[in-house]
Amino acid sequence: MQKKKYNFLIVEDEISVLKVLNDILKLSPVVNMLYSAENGEDAFEIYKTNEIDVVVTDIMMPKITGLELIKKIKDYNPEAHIIVISAYGSVENLKEAIRNGAYDYILKPFTVDEILFAINRVVDKLRLLYEKKKYIISLEKAVKEAKKELESSFYDSLKAILNTLEVRDVKTLEHSHNVAIYAEKLGKKAGFSKKELDSLIMGATLHDIGKIGIPDNILLKNGKLEEMEYEIIKRHPLIGRKILLPMLANNSHVLEIVSYHHERFDGDGYPEGLKGLKIPLFARVVSIANAYDRMLNGTLYSSPKDFESIKKDFIFNSGKQFDPELVRIFLSIIEG
Ligand SMILES: [Fe+2]
Structure with a gap:
C-alpha cells in the first residue's frame, strides 16, 4: 500500500x-x-x-x-x-x-x-x-454498530414478550401494531423528525408491555372491573417503565410513552395525574392513537364505534382527555 x-x-x-x-x-x-x-x-x-x-x-x-x-x-x-x-x-x-x-x-x-x-x-x-x-x-463505528445491534435484539425480545401477551390477551399484538401506525401518521403530520418517528413507533408498539405484570383474572376479565382490579390495571405503565428502563435509559421518548400514555390533558389520568403540556408530547400522541384503535376495534369492555361516533368522542374530549391541537391534526388525518 x-x-x-x-x-x-x-x-x-x-x-x-x-x-x-x-x-x-x-x-x-x-x-x-x-x-x-x-x-x-x-x-x-x-x-x-x-x-x-x-x-x-x-x-x-x-x-x-x-x-x-x-x-x-x-x-x-x-x-x-x-x-x-x-x-x-x-x-x-x-x-x-x-x-x-x-x-x-x-x-x-x-x-x-x-x-x-x-x-x-x-x-x-x-x-x-x-x-x-x-x-x-473505527472503534466508534464498531461501538455504534454493537449498540444498534443490542438495541434491535432487545426490541425483538420485547416484541417476543408482546407475543406472550398476545397468547393471553388476543388483541394485544394487533392493537400495538395499529397504535404504532396511527401514532406515526399523527407524528408525521405534527412535524416529527425521522429519528423522533422511530422512537414514536417503538414506544407505541411497546406502550402496553407492562400488562405482562397484570394477573390473567384481571387482564382478561369479561365485564366491569372492581375498583381494586382497576387500580391494579393502572399499574401497567409503571411496570412497563421498569421493564424498559435498564435498556432504554437513553431513549427517554419511549419511556415517556410507556409511562404516560394514560395521562389526560385535564390532569385526571394516571399514573401521575400530569396536566396539559406537562404530559410529554410523545405520550400525548400515543394517547390519541391508542384511543382511536380502542374505539375503532372495541375492547373487552366496549364494542367498536362507527366513524361519526369516534369523531364526536374526539371533539368532546378535546382539551379533556386529549391535547386539542393534536386532536385537530388527527381529525384532519382520519377525515382526509
Ligand atoms: Fe395502556
Missing part, C-alpha cells in the same frame, strides 16, 4: 537558503505539495488557504518573525506541526519557539541529512496520529 504523503510550507527570507531547502525537500519521498514564502505574512496567508501538514520556518525574518508566525499558526490551528530553523543557535530563541508550540528545530548551518532526518521524524508522528485517528473512528 502506498504511504500517505504530506504538504510542506517552507518560510525563509534568504532566497539562497530557501532554494536549498526546496531542493532537499523535493528529494524526500514523503513530500507531496511544496509551498514556500519569503516572509511571515505571506506564509500565514498560504497556511490559511491551503492544507499544510508541516511548516518549516526560519526564526529571524523581517516584519513577522518566525516566533510570531508560530504563535499565529498555533492560534489558528493548535494541531499544526512546525519545525524552526535558527541561524544563531540562540538557546533563548529556540526555547521560545518550543514554548510557542514548535515541534522540532534545526540549526544553521545544516546538512541534507539533518533536514531529511527532521522531516522523517515529523512525518512518523503525523502517521502515528493518522493511524490513531483512524483507529478511534
